[in-house]
Amino acid sequence: MTLADATTPSPAVRPVRALLDEGAGPAHERVYKALRRRILHGEMAPGEHVTLRGVAGELGVSMTPAREAVRRLAAEGALAISASGRVSAPILSPARVEELASIRALLEPELAARALPRAHFSLIERLKRMDAEIDQHLKSGDAAAYVRGNLEFHRTLYLRAHAPAMLALAETVWLQTGPSMRALYARIGMGRVADYHRKAIAALAAGDEAGLRLAIRADVRQGLTMLSNEGLDQA
Amino acid sequence: MTLADATTPSPAVRPVRALLDEGAGPAHERVYKALRRRILHGEMAPGEHVTLRGVAGELGVSMTPAREAVRRLAAEGALAISASGRVSAPILSPARVEELASIRALLEPELAARALPRAHFSLIERLKRMDAEIDQHLKSGDAAAYVRGNLEFHRTLYLRAHAPAMLALAETVWLQTGPSMRALYARIGMGRVADYHRKAIAALAAGDEAGLRLAIRADVRQGLTMLSNEGLDQA
DNA sequence: ATGGGCTAATTGTGATCACAAATGGGCGGC
DNA sequence: GCCGCCCATTTGTGATCACAATTAGCCCAT
Structure with a gap:
């Protein structure tokens, strides 16, 4: 199994998590932090491709917050986007x-x-x-x-x-x-x-x-x- | 009038603009560049608020690309986001x-x-x-x-x-x-x-x-x- | 006249859908 | 045996909608 699905197929989710929840914050930030940690710790190989639907499904969110997180990391240079929009970990010259x-x-x-x-x-x-x-x-x-x-x-x-x-x-x-x-x-x-x-x-x-x-x-x-x-x- | 509306109310838009078009590129990048130029040239006062629907309507796109552009600029420190998500030009100490x-x-x-x-x-x-x-x-x-x-x-x-x-x-x-x-x-x-x-x-x-x-x-x-x-x- | 509470409008968040381009695999021809 | 083309699939893009929280305006009470 991936994680965090169970009963979240409908648009009526329950963001009951208020304060002092570990994985707190908006979904796009959860995705951002997860990807950032993965990249920073070298858990991603240079040239490796990631797909929006992939990370979205993996973290149990829809494509919208996944796109924001990926775009943000791309803006920071942590991810590279090809002309066609494919996202991958950059290969440094x-x-x-x-x-x-x-x-x-x-x-x-x-x-x-x-x-x-x-x-x-x-x-x-x-x-x-x-x-x-x-x-x-x-x-x-x-x-x-x-x-x-x-x-x-x-x-x-x-x-x-x-x-x-x-x-x-x-x-x-x-x-x-x-x-x-x-x-x-x-x-x-x-x-x-x-x-x-x-x-x-x-x-x-x-x-x-x-x-x-x-x-x-x-x-x-x-x-x-x-x-x-x-x-x-x-x- | 703002710009770029005319006949674009339906989800079937016409991205005919291929190469060598001035305002080329994906919508989210058009929005990003427009906002970036505005900020860089000082056309935005410190503390001034911007809304997603505002920039979206102003540039003739939907909220989705507007959000990406705003988030990207916020990640670069060009815009500040309050705890409630409000976006504004930062006031520097x-x-x-x-x-x-x-x-x-x-x-x-x-x-x-x-x-x-x-x-x-x-x-x-x-x-x-x-x-x-x-x-x-x-x-x-x-x-x-x-x-x-x-x-x-x-x-x-x-x-x-x-x-x-x-x-x-x-x-x-x-x-x-x-x-x-x-x-x-x-x-x-x-x-x-x-x-x-x-x-x-x-x-x-x-x-x-x-x-x-x-x-x-x-x-x-x-x-x-x-x-x-x-x-x-x-x- | 002013301050507090209530309501309506605004606004960010996120999910879903439709579409077009790019990708990758498989088939046929040279 | 190898290369090119064609089609099914994948994938990014963007629009729309529903929801919750915050904001701002307003009315009433003091």
């Missing part, structure tokens, strides 16, 4: 990967620097714990969990910057690299990844803005450089 | 203005620097002509034309960078500042604006990357600093 890496290298050090003066002890401790978890996933070879943890680490740090527009832009870039990243780690096996997170945390604790910027920049560059090389290899 | 200015100051010098090695003579000449036009609009006091020309100038330069993702991000920021910018120039009367465009063009012709980055950064900061001060004044 090496040039595009370089561009996205440059954007991350511009935005994320700035976000980290803005978070620096606001980083209290508890935040640093939390980041240390997250980094330890990431190392676990790395050792156990769980690529999906590694990618997820990595994004969570960066996001947790950048949230302290109190720069929502800048963070939104960074997340847009993550969204675009999502499918390719998973494919990368699945192929490479993520053998050697330097621990720039640790350097970033140390700089954060020391109040060293320049060091923090460098660590974040290196961390960002590392992942996407690997992706770029891979792209050239298979081409 | 001073902190948000500062943040958007910082993003522009990060992205646009990079775009200019990437365009620099590709900037041939013809492009520089074109930019000179555009800057002259901008000066005209400035003298004649045409705020809308000034804003439009300014964006066109930057966009023409950045197109040479061959960095579509970065340009898209920059345009997203322009979109967010659109409504507030027009309101600003309408109030201020745009008296003193330094000619950083000329400095940028000179640096471009001389191949001086550092100078170009500085000129663009100054040009970007100038406009949004004024907006920020104004926001504080009226608050």
Whole structure:
């Protein structure tokens, strides 16, 4: 079975779910969040096609909210739409990967620097714990969990910057690299990844803005450089 | 009359417009482009409400494509949606203005620097002509034309960078500042604006990357600093 | 005259349907 | 044996309708 059907064939649905419901919100946003998470965590292969009726049926909604969610993700670059309207996860060219890496290298050090003066002890401790978890996933070879943890680490740090527009832009870039990243780690096996997170945390604790910027920049560059090389290899 | 009605009340419309039609493309994209242009050029006041049925009727389409376009613009930050779903042009807080200015100051010098090695003579000449036009609009006091020309100038330069993702991000920021910018120039009367465009063009012709980055950064900061001060004044 | 509550109109949400284009598979011809 | 064409199916697009919630206007009471 898929999920959420049972007795919802008629136009008279029951949106009784008011507050504090987990999968709350309008249907189009539920679909958006579900697809976004799927893309961000690399659960979708580059070039993979999705159909409106497919996602609609899968999430138990009609085509209308499914279309809105897909369009929204396409506007963010997370999905590509062909001339005929077919929707698929984008396949990044090496040039595009370089561009996205440059954007991350511009935005994320700035976000980290803005978070620096606001980083209290508890935040640093939390980041240390997250980094330890990431190392676990790395050792156990769980690529999906590694990618997820990595994004969570960066996001947790950048949230302290109190720069929502800048963070939104960074997340847009993550969204675009999502499918390719998973494919990368699945192929490479993520053998050697330097621990720039640790350097970033140390700089954060020391109040060293320049060091923090460098660590974040290196961390960002590392992942996407690997992706770029891979792209050239298979081409 | 509005436009485009005549004989289109039935579900059997005639999309005969194939290629090389000006207002081509799907209906939802026509609506998107129309609204986007309106926002970008400051033809919409901050806080102004728009309704789905309103834009649908205005552009001669049904609610479905109107909703997609509005949602897409909301996702880009060009429109704000309240908790109840009402759509309006966003009102920027001073902190948000500062943040958007910082993003522009990060992205646009990079775009200019990437365009620099590709900037041939013809492009520089074109930019000179555009800057002259901008000066005209400035003298004649045409705020809308000034804003439009300014964006066109930057966009023409950045197109040479061959960095579509970065340009898209920059345009997203322009979109967010659109409504507030027009309101600003309408109030201020745009008296003193330094000619950083000329400095940028000179640096471009001389191949001086550092100078170009500085000129663009100054040009970007100038406009949004004024907006920020104004926001504080009226608050 | 003003504030509160009630009603009617407005508005977003989502489902369904009809249509056209594109896609993919299968058949026949070279 | 392989390529091209034709048809059935899939798929995106857009219009329409029903519903619920919010909004705004109005009347009445104080």
